[in-house]
Amino acid sequence: MTSSVDTALKQEYIVKGGNKLFGEVKLSGAKNAALPMIAAACLGEKFTVLKNVPTSLKDVNTLIGILQELGADINVDGTTVSCKRGGFPNQKIAPQRASEIRYSLLLLGLTAALGEQLELPLPGGCKIGDRKYDLHILGMQKLGAKVEENERGIYLESHLLVGNNIEFYLPTTSGTENVMIASVLAEGNTTLLNANTRPEVIQLADLLNAMGAKVSCGNRVVAVEGQSVIPGGVEVSVMPGWDEAVTYAVAAGVTGGEICIPNFNTSFIKEDVRYLNLAGVQVFEWGSSLYVSGKGEKKTFDLFTAPYPGINSDMQPIFATLALAAQGTSTIADLRFTDRFQYVEELKKFEANINAFGNTAIIEGGNPLKGTKVRATDLRGGAACILAGLFAGGETVITNISQIHRGYENIHEKLSNLGADIHVK
Known part of the structure; x- marks a missing residue:
């Protein structure tokens, strides 16, 4: 297995969109x-x-x-x-x-x-x-x-x-x-x-x-x-990575897939799960595993970040990508880090209709995305670009992937095992 440190020395992720994600993904420690x-x-x-x-x-x-x-x-x-x-x-x-x-x-x-x-x-x-x-x-x-x-x-x-x-x-x-x-x-x-x-x-x-x-x-x-x-x-x-779980749940949502996350429950992500369900991504526990279905129609939502147990500011780029898959207008307000919206300019390169004003992003979702070349501005912004690439038409190239490797262990391998067309160049 190639480690994230090894692959971080390489330059780019290449993602071809259109594949639905199915299967089991195991979380790393948080x-x-x-x-x-x-x-x-x-x-x-x-x-x-x-x-x-x-x-x-x-x-x-x-x-x-x-x-x-x-x-x-x-x-x-x-x-x-x-x-x-x-x-x-x-x-x-x-x-x-x-x-x-x-x-x-x-x-x-x-x-x-x-x-x-x-x-x-x-x-x-x-x-x-x-x-x-x-x-x-x-x-x-x-x-x-x-x-x-x-x-x-x-x-x-x-x-x-x-x-x-x-x-x-x-x-x-x-x-x-x-x-x-x-x-x-x-x-x-x-x-x-x-x-x-x-x-x-x-x-x-x-x-x-x-x-x-x-x-x-x-x-x-x-x-x-x-x-x-x-x-x-x-x-x-060390506890499993709840942020990683939310990211893969959104990946299943935007691609219309179904995944299982073993040895994980919703105790740490109750508010995230509430928004996922509002957006049409079904999340439920069975035994000791978490199941996610993204087969349903995606719905718009209005999200505010907040201290725990609210939605962590880290997750707003991930939810912004989910909003792009929903027909209509969604809003995301970040009450802590206004400059976390740097990723918005990268998502625009997919021909996404998304704009940020002050501490709020306004997303007009439901329009087809087109593969493009983007840069991981930060950890979660880079993950959002991967998610967008998974359901965009054509090929997406993501640079500066060392930012993504700061927080996601072997993300391209885990997504590949779920059926995504993603590799490191």
């Missing part, structure tokens, strides 16, 4: 759950073993490599990753490639928890608008860490963290995770208000508790009772 779990596992004195890690994803490989270079003891065996602190941090300046991924910000929480110092280059990730990291800095400072910004990046110095009440002005997933990681070794209690308590955050809390922390997650509230040590030495499996 990237956005695995990344904070890897960082948190490095708090432990003993090896913590993480199973079902999507180790062929670029972002996962990058974070593991950075942590190893900074002295963390990490071993990778297939989809199993074993982590402990080791000598982290063995230097005061993080490698420059930490700027490639946004989740490198979690090195701040890890460093603060361990009472060390580190200079971190400014984080990367998808270019989808004003993705501030001020709440990360606020959280570290509220716990007593010294944080400064300079032309090189973010400098953090920590000695003894003390628990505190911290309120975010808006929910942030990685900011919540950073404070959780930092505060488990702080003196006293920490309460984080207006936290983003997504399923990935809840699994991080479960991992930290298994390692010896005391963390509770409620509805937008996280409470941490600081401990003197985090032993580690446990084994936890």
Whole structure:
């Protein structure tokens, strides 16, 4: 099997539309759950073993490599990753490639928890608008860490963290995770208000508790009772990729196919499923599997992104593609990242009738799409281009596919196994 890292070195996806997707697709571990779990596992004195890690994803490989270079003891065996602190941090300046991924910000929480110092280059990730990291800095400072910004990046110095009440002005997933990681070794209690308590955050809390922390997650509230040590030495499996599940469900929808996703249920995607059903894509559970039928007529919908349990901003490009398959007008409003609409210009190249104004995309669906050459502007925008190519007439060429490989493991192979005509050139 060719890994996503290997294929990311190649240039393009070639997609020929018109094939209906049928069959079974197995999900990889969730990237956005695995990344904070890897960082948190490095708090432990003993090896913590993480199973079902999507180790062929670029972002996962990058974070593991950075942590190893900074002295963390990490071993990778297939989809199993074993982590402990080791000598982290063995230097005061993080490698420059930490700027490639946004989740490198979690090195701040890890460093603060361990009472060390580190200079971190400014984080990367998808270019989808004003993705501030001020709440990360606020959280570290509220716990007593010294944080400064300079032309090189973010400098953090920590000695003894003390628990505190911290309120975010808006929910942030990685900011919540950073404070959780930092505060488990702080003196006293920490309460984080207006936290983003997504399923990935809840699994991080479960991992930290298994390692010896005391963390509770409620509805937008996280409470941490600081401990003197985090032993580690446990084994936890990373949750399946719910975002991947929604993407393949939409793929079945736009092609008029039927797929089965084994060992997955709707518990993490209830709002996504509600919109899929509204759009005419039938989703239901049977036994331990999820079944999706896209054979019915597609219907228009009006979608607003929102903090969990609402639709994640990540998913709006995926739902925009589904709207193109429905006859009539749909709207999608993104209340967080207005610049996530960069993908709209790429979808227009398919002769799609879609326009973005401010924080809203207006989609006139039901018109035939024509294959074209497009660029993956970011992770989900690239996935949306693949989806459009699956039901467009003719051939579609997608460039900059390394963006797609940041979050989808072996996506072209999985789609090929469902009957799609897609390959890497």
